Amino acid sequence: MTNNDKYENNIKCEYLVIGSGAGGAVACKYLSDLGKDVILIEDGDYHEINKFAGSISESFLYAWRNSGITPVLSKANFAFGEGRCLGGGSYVNGGLIWRTPEIVLNEWCNLFNDKTFSKDNLKKYFEIIESILDINQDEKKSNFENAESLKIKKIGEKKNIKVVKVPKSINSSRNELTLGAAGLTKNSILQKYIISSKEKGLEILTNCKAEKLFVKDDKIASVQVKMNNKIKNISAEKVILACGATQTPILMKKSFGNRYLDSQMNVHLNLRLGVKFNENIQTKKGVMFTRQLQEYMDDGVLIMPTSFNKNNFFSSLVKMHNKDLFNIEKNIDQYGSFIIQLSSLNKIMLNNFFGNTILSYKLNNQDLIKLKKYFLIFCKSLFDVGAEEILLPFKKNFIIDKNTNLIDFFDKYLTQNNIEMVSVHGMSSAKMGIKNSEKSRFDRNGKSFEFKNLYCLDSSVLPSSTIESPQGTIMAIASHILEKIS
Template sequence: MEKVLVVGSGAGGATVAKDLAEKGMDVTIFEKGNWINAAKAYQCYDNMDVGVELLKATCVGGTTLVTAGNAVRTCQKEFKNIGINIDHELLEVERELNVNTLPDSHIGEGTRNIVEAASNLGLKMEKMPKFIDPLKCIPCGQCFLGCPRHAKWSALSYLEEAENSGVKILSNTSVEKIITKNGVVQGVKTDEKEYYSDMVVLSAGAIETPRILVRSGLNAGEQLFVDTFITVGGILKDIKFNKEVSTNSLWKGIDFILTPHYTSTTAEMLKTTGYGANDILGMMVMIKDDRSGMVTETGVVKENTAHDVGLLTEGSAVAGAILETAGVDTSTIVSTPARGAHPGGTAAIGEVVDTNLETEINGLYVADASVFPSSPGSPPVLTIMALAKRLAKYLSEN
């Protein structure tokens, strides 16, 4: 039985581990973080100030525990252009996660106001596809903190299936480097011991994966993107938008998207108005940012380029017009500082890995957003999982 070590338990790691175990392989997952109840996932945020604030979580299941449950297809055309077709795998993921839009009963007043206002401006917003079970979901605005009712899919579901198929999960275990011999993978070295295997799949995310690669003698970590975003918001009394399902509709611009979004940062910025969280209506502007960042052993740098600033400005203007049409007091509209939600690009296909996601080290693969050729500018979970499924098929067949 072939032995595979998977580093990281988020969208990519959980998927490849589950699928390989179902094919009869001996799989062990290494996870730097702890096991935690999904409802308390907010305790695992370990955000970084890298020029923009980079939002991420370290725990078993990774950042999937604190996503908004958004299920959009991203970079499908870009991958096809470099010879990678994931159409079938995307369909598989969508079936397994029961991806669908939520019923009208789960669309709050704030989101309805935004959709209607956008329509009045000639902008047609669509419902956001979600991996959320409407029968379990009682809208509460907690999606980004960890779902208290377990209505939202997270990698914990796949990890449970993986364990049932014999996968071993070692939490609180950091992988330091890859063990190699004559250019062939032999296993991994953690902070405590060495583990040996036939193959290794790195799915530690676009910050930690390149660090492990560099410590193992490969070049990685350059051309980081983060899907830079800001939230534009203002006062609309008693709207109670903060209690709604997060980011429940979508408008696609050129290289940016707009979606209804509440953040406590806006509430903090507007606290001097005398209004509170129940009185804020907001929209997220997320852009396809340039691959202008870098990950090193000791730090991360990602600053906005002139192109990034231009996209954020354009998106903010559209969001502001929609909010004004929706009834927001224009004298109260503010914009949060730039943040990043989806780091990637630091071990890109054609630069660090080939089209089978294999590095120069024979038997060492990468299955996370590190391999993306460009910023998706929208949630990448489905695409990461589709790539991981494609990799699992390749490894089991070869």
């Protein structure tokens, strides 16, 4: 896939893309299609699409940073996940491409006092992305529904609340792939944006980590990288940061000092519920959800099924007695898995600790109130559609049934010290904004305010939380930025 050994000496190119996630992938294709001289460097390795078929735990070891779990200092049990492989987050996360919610775009238009990021202006970018990845925006073209999603659909019908069909690849008939993403969408960002660009001259250097950016005359003169355990320098006319929400600000801090490390990162909190129903739903390993409950999006809350993997499911139940685990194993076909996702008002802090970056987080009281509200609503709704028992993401007292007094239960046990959560959506840690405004590093076109040839187009540059999964937004904003760069 890559040919690192051919570079004995220092390297020169027209465009250097640092990071191969959703934003970096778009940069590779866009610039290669224009015939530009592009080098992509990626800290992690390249993995074939089906390398981790049937083994999500193995993918954690090789394709995720810190083996899948970057701990976050918090009263809650909290882990942050991000990719470290060719394809980055687009390889390890779900492959769905959501358009940015209009409520978010309106906020960004107000920030810049123009229509740069209006729904109409971004529409063309989303249409191109959806065409390349065969994303289906028409509910009538896809008949496949997995069992947990049908439960979400039923909740929507019973409560008369908004449930939408998930935009996914129209080429998928079974909606089943490694790591749980939808059809051919999974890894097709890697395939259709990065690997296909090699034919047009894209150079890919894996296991190549950007260590530091060097400045001369208000420009990035060179980038120091570590490749094959050797230090080399890459000189580029334009340098594009696409390292992700933690790695981009970390690289900027190492290069320019602490003042360039934005100490905050927007985050989506994911809280997983295991649900036993009164019927066999025969959840399949690796099946992606097909419905999402969006009634509460304006409050920053989304509810959806999540891919069900038996081994991962049981690994989260180590706190249970063997007898209870045996009963779950015996009735495993009755279990499904769901997520309540909250766009947190509080942010993850990126702290410098003796040269290392430590993540920390404190759950906002308003977020805690929201979680109690929506746990109550969703659990009631699940019992209404046949749930018999719900396993909550709590450290203790985590099992409820339809006889539980839910109001009293959540008042007592849904506390900062008792919840368990994860996140794979970090953003806005080196955000775009108005020049001289607090903590804004880049303008609305992704260009650095201080360095003439430095750009950013990953999730760190987004002005604020996207509420929905940010992958599609990253790609659309990257497309906008690349039009300006080139």
